[in-house]
Amino acid sequence: MFGSAGRDAAKVEIDARRGGLGVLLAFLAPALIIYAGFTIYPVLRTFYNAFHAIKPQGVVEFVGFGNFTALLLADPVFWKAVTNTALFTLVATIVDVVGGLLLALCLFARAPLAPLLRVIWFTPVLMSYVVVGILWVWIFDYDWGLANASLRWLGLGALEQSWLGQPSTALWSVLFAHEWKWLGFNMIVFLAALHALPAEVLGAAELDNCGWLAKLIYIIAPMLRTTIVNLMVLSFIGKMMVFDLIWVMTGGGPLWSTETVSTYVYKRAFEWNTFDLGYPSAIAVLWFVIILAFVAIVTRALRQRDRLEF
Amino acid sequence: MHAFSTMRSLAAASLIVCPALLGTLPAVHAQDVTLEVWSHEADEPAKVAFRELAARSLERAHSGVKVKITWYEKNPLFAALKTALPAGKGPDVFYLEPDQVEYISAGYIIPLDDLVNWNNIEPWARKVWTHNGKTYGIPQEAYTVELYYNRDLLKKLGVALPANAQFTQAQFLDLVKKARAAGMTPISQGVGDRPYPGAYLTVEALLRKLGPDDYQKLFTGKLSFADPRVVEVLQWVKEVVDAGAYPKNFMTLKLGESHYYFYTKPGALLLPMGSFYTGRAFVPEDKGGQPPDFPLGIMQFPAMDRGACNECKTSTIGASFAINAASKQKQLAAEFLNAMSTPQMGKMWIETVYLQTGIKADVKSFSGPHAAYFTELMERQKGEKYFIGQPRDMVTGECKDTFAQVLNSGFPGGLLSVDQAVGMMNKACYKG
Numbered sequence: 001m002f003g004s005a006g007r008d009a010a011k012v013e014i015d016a017r018r019g020g021l022g023v024l025l026a027f028l029a030p031a032l033i034i035y036a037g038f039t040i041y042p043v044l045r046t047f048y049n050a051f052h053a054i055k056p057q058g059v060v061e062f063v064g065f066g067n068f069t070a071l072l073l074a075d076p077v078f079w080k081a082v083t084n085t086a087l088f089t090l091v092a093t094i095v096d097v098v099g100g101l102l103l104a105l106c107l108f109a110r111a112p113l114a115p116l117l118r119v120i121w122f123t124p125v126l127m128s129y130v131v132v133g134i135l136w137v138w139i140f141d142y143d144w145g146l147a148n149a150s151l152r153w154l155g156l157g158a159l160e161q162s163w164l165g166q167p168s169t170a171l172w173s174v175l176f177a178h179e180w181k182w183l184g185f186n187m188i189v190f191l192a193a194l195h196a197l198p199a200e201v202l203g204a205a206e207l208d209n210c211g212w213l214a215k216l217i218y219i220i221a222p223m224l225r226t227t228i229v230n231l232m233v234l235s236f237i238g239k240m241m242v243f244d245l246i247w248v249m250t251g252g253g254p255l256w257s258t259e260t261v262s263t264y265v266y267k268r269a270f271e272w273n274t275f276d277l278g279y280p281s282a283i284a285v286l287w288f289v290i291i292l293a294f295v296a297i298v299t300r301a302l303r304q305r306d307r308l309e310f
Numbered sequence: 311m312h313a314f315s316t317m318r319s320l321a322a323a324s325l326i327v328c329p330a331l332l333g334t335l336p337a338v339h340a341q342d343v344t345l346e347v348w349s350h351e352a353d354e355p356a357k358v359a360f361r362e363l364a365a366r367s368l369e370r371a372h373s374g375v376k377v378k379i380t381w382y383e384k385n386p387l388f389a390a391l392k393t394a395l396p397a398g399k400g401p402d403v404f405y406l407e408p409d410q411v412e413y414i415s416a417g418y419i420i421p422l423d424d425l426v427n428w429n430n431i432e433p434w435a436r437k438v439w440t441h442n443g444k445t446y447g448i449p450q451e452a453y454t455v456e457l458y459y460n461r462d463l464l465k466k467l468g469v470a471l472p473a474n475a476q477f478t479q480a481q482f483l484d485l486v487k488k489a490r491a492a493g494m495t496p497i498s499q500g501v502g503d504r505p506y507p508g509a510y511l512t513v514e515a516l517l518r519k520l521g522p523d524d525y526q527k528l529f530t531g532k533l534s535f536a537d538p539r540v541v542e543v544l545q546w547v548k549e550v551v552d553a554g555a556y557p558k559n560f561m562t563l564k565l566g567e568s569h570y571y572f573y574t575k576p577g578a579l580l581l582p583m584g585s586f587y588t589g590r591a592f593v594p595e596d597k598g599g600q601p602p603d604f605p606l607g608i609m610q611f612p613a614m615d616r617g618a619c620n621e622c623k624t625s626t627i628g629a630s631f632a633i634n635a636a637s638k639q640k641q642l643a644a645e646f647l648n649a650m651s652t653p654q655m656g657k658m659w660i661e662t663v664y665l666q667t668g669i670k671a672d673v674k675s676f677s678g679p680h681a682a683y684f685t686e687l688m689e690r691q692k693g694e695k696y697f698i699g700q701p702r703d704m705v706t707g708e709c710k711d712t713f714a715q716v717l718n719s720g721f722p723g724g725l726l727s728v729d730q731a732v733g734m735m736n737k738a739c740y741k742g
Contacts, residue, residue: 056416058396077711137502142558143576165561165723251503254561255720270389273412273706275396 049281056275067282078283080256081264084171088260089239095179096235097228100186105216107187108194118191122184129181133248136177140164164250167257174249174258178242186231193227194220229302233295240291261287345377345642346401348391351629352381354589356663357451363658364650368642377646395634402637403646406447408438408627409703414446419632421446425644430651435668438627438698448647449668450659451629453585455514455700456690458572461605463494463579475690476610476620479515479546483553489579490554497555498571498578499722500563505714506702507565508722510582511550513701514611514624515543521618522697529704531741535732543614544721544728551724560723566590566598573600582611585687586628588664592680606683608690625696626703627668660684705739712738 050068053061071078103121107114124132139146140163148160163173197220205219221228243262246252252259252267261283269280347365351357358381365377380401382390387405394400395418406413413419421444428436428445435449464471467488471477477485489496501508517525519539527533528540535541557563557578563571569590572581581587591606593599600606613620631650633643649655656671664680676684705713712734721731 054396056412058417077708137562141562145559162558162561165559167725253501253715253719254723255715255725267711270392271711272708273410273710275392275412275416275418 046281046284049277050285051278051282053278054276063278067279068286071279071283071286077256077259077264078261081252081259081261084256084258085240085242085260085262088171088175088242089236092175092178092182092239092242093232093235095175096182096186097231099179099183100231101190101224101228103183103187104190104194105220107191118187121187124181125184125188127181129244130248132177132181133245136173136180137164137249140173165254167255170250170254170258174246177249178245181245186235189227189231190224193224197223225302229299232302233298236298237291237295240287240294343372343375343639343642345375345403345639345646347377347379347631347646348382348387348401348404349379349631350382350384350387350405351589352383354663355593357589357629360655360659360662361650364646364655368646368649371649372642372645375642395636398636400634400636402634402639402643403631404634406630406632408447408449408630408699411441412706413632414441418635419446420635420640422448422633422644422647425633425640425647427648427651430648430653430656430670432668432670434696434698435627438668439630447630447632448651449627449630450650451586451663452625452627452666452668454666454687454691454696455510455611455624455626456583456585456587456687457514457609457611458581458583458587459607459609460572460577460579461607463489463577464607467492467494467579471607471609474610475608477612479612479614482612483546483549485579486550486553486555495557495571495576495578496553497557497580497582498563498568499556499582500560500565500568500571501719501723502562502564502567504565505710505718506700507568507583508556508560508718509701509713511555511611512543512547512717512722514582515547515614516540517622517624517697518611518617518620519543519614522622522695524618525697526704529701529739531709531739534740534742535735541728541732544731546614547722548728551722556722556724561719569600570598573604573606584626584628586665588680588683592664592683602679608686610690619695621693621695622697623691623694624700625666625698626700627698630668709739 051062051064053063053066055061107118111117127135138144142148142160142162142165145163147163151157151160161169163169201219201223202215205215210219241262242260243266246258246260246263247266250258252263265280265283265287268283269277345368347361349361361379365379368377369375382405388410391400391404391413395413395416406419423445426445426448431449432452435452436445439445439447439449467485469485469488486496497511499507499510516528519542520528520533524533524537524539528535528537533540535544557571568581569583569587572578573591590598591600595601610623631647633640633647637643651669653669653671656667656669657673659665659667659669660671660673661676661678664684701713701717702710716726716731716734720726726734
């Protein structure tokens with residue numbers, strides 16, 4: 001019906017790669033506008049705010065590094081929040097990665113009831129942090145919570161306590177709730193990575209009478225290195241920004257014992273009877289730089305220099 | 311050819327995108343006006359009904375006007391306002407409380423002196439919202455801080471309420487000890503979701519001990535927490551706390567849960583609470599309200615030894631409404647405020663919300679299932695001297711945060727000694 005010239009013309013019409021700048025812009029613009037409006041602008045604005053004091057009646061005053069100096073030198077709550085966040089991040093990252101790997105190995109080794117365990121361990125990942133937080137506040141309740149009820153049932157009533165009401169136990173209790181929710185995610189990622197390992201390498205190890213621990217340390221772990229590094233970095237970033245679980249479970253209390261940098265930023269921005277976003281922006285910027293630096297260091301330190309071939 | 315195809319593609323994209331965008335916009339007629347209102351208290355049906363009634367009333371009075379109320383919980387509402395207002399956006403009218411003076415200093419709300427009919431508002435209530443001679447909010451909800459108790463449990467302990475309904479501080483401490491010894495929770499209270507209820511006992515004791523002037527000085531940084539009278543009060547509160555006054559789950563118990571704890575399960579002798587208690591308690595039992603036959607009583611907070619004002623009581627304004635300075639329909643917004651503030655609406659507030667109000671209302675006698683409660687509440691107001699405002703209305707920034715962490719939770723939670731509490735409060739609040 002069409003000659004070859006006609007077919008070529010039709011091809012040009014429908015080939016998006018030859019559409020030219022106008023067409024590209026028309027299709028990219030919505031996404032770019034949304035990205036610029038909801039990501040780029042807020043980030044740039046936060047950096048701008050960090051160097052200013054935002055005063056009533058729209059007055060914005062340049063303060064240079066004043067906000068940073070104040071928070072670094074004269075804000076004990078900020079340092080308390082930094083300490084708590086660092087502790088939470090360090091412990092949670094290690095438990096996330098090691099715990100996730102152990103659960104995955106358990107399923108990979110086809111433990112009894114493995115399909116059921118996979119569902120049970122992964123289900124909390126599908127729940128929102130708000131739901132998990134409310135659930136665990138109830139579990140940790142002194143009077144009618146499951147934690148203390150279990151201790152009483154086991155005859156360990158002397159150990160019962162207000163898990164979220166004591167500065168010495170509150171952060172650890174929140175951490176426990178976090179692990180309950182998040183371990184399943186790392187488990188699934190590790191399980192996928194384990195299934196992707198070459199069967200002949202594992203088979204050869206078994207033929208050489210390699211024990212399970214040696215196989216884990218010398219065969220499996222090195223081959224999972226990329227997955228481990230990626231999960232560590234992701235886990236690290238997530239924990240450094242932890243907010244929702246803490247907010248729901250303790251609100252940063254008691255006596256700032258679970259205050260994290262993110263909850264403190266929120267409080268300074270929205271609960272201090274001020275519209276000055278300069279100081280909280282300074283905290284956010286400083287924390288962004290610290291996270292960026294740590295991620296760069298961790299990634300560089302754990303980068304694989306010699307690519308494994310299998 | 312290339313340019314032509316590009317134009318055709320853009321035109322085609324426009325044909326797809328534009329109707330889609332236009333389709334999302336409502337048809338706008340010249341006479342149609344929508345008044346946007348953002349309100350807290352989505353979970354209190356009587357207040358929702360009250361404000362919706364005022365909205366429908368305004369709509370009937372002005373054809374073409376629609377009042378759209380968006381219902382929020384408190385924290386999300388204020389987070390939304392704090393981002394919308396600096397951007398010149400936000401609703402025409404919004405819920406606000408008197409401690410939020412930053413909205414005034416930032417110029418985000420306008421003076422209402424010439425816009426609102428102040429003849430319908432109690433002068434003392436207006437005063438709460440008056441700053442530098444201008445009034446910025448219309449006070450709707452008023453409440454006093456009360457000490458509710460379970461009559462049956464008090465009788466069970468063999469204790470009789472004095473004629474003036476006020477125990478001495480020693481009698482009160484003894485009552486707490488007796489209740490604990492009898493296996494009761496003496497005071498139902500929790501700080502799981504609010505920065506103030508844990509401090510009720512302490513601040514009411516401070517008000518009675520210091521009197522209004524020094525009490526105000528204390529929370530405005532002009533009086534040290536190391537003042538011997540303040541220390542005496544804190545030592546007494548510490549004794550009450552150490553006697554096991556509060557539930558073991560004090561730190562995580564939420565405000566609504568503390569009501570349920572008091573009147574249903576497991577039950578407690580006392581509940582210090584604003585008189586907005588009724589908003590949660592006087593709803594059907596299956597919705598978390600108190601049992602219909604619950605023996606509710608109201609007593610005064612204990613008298614302090616050598617107290618400067620043992621007849622003092624905290625009264626304050628809660629729910630209020632303000633007009634956005636960026637609103638393009640300020641007059642209409644003011645008419646909505648007036649519609650909520652007529653004497654008839656004031657009467658309706660008292661009869662349906664069972665709570666005091668800043669609106670002038672001529673209610674001579676009370677009827678209905680909770681008439682006895684309201685009569686007793688009024689009885690407890692006789693001869694009282696009111697201090698208008700709460701500490702959280704007076705403190706800001708670091709002092710406000712420390713108040714929430716120390717006087718609201720850490721100290722009544724038994725985590726701090728008197729010296730530690732004094733030191734932390736002074737560091738954050740005292741400017742002397």
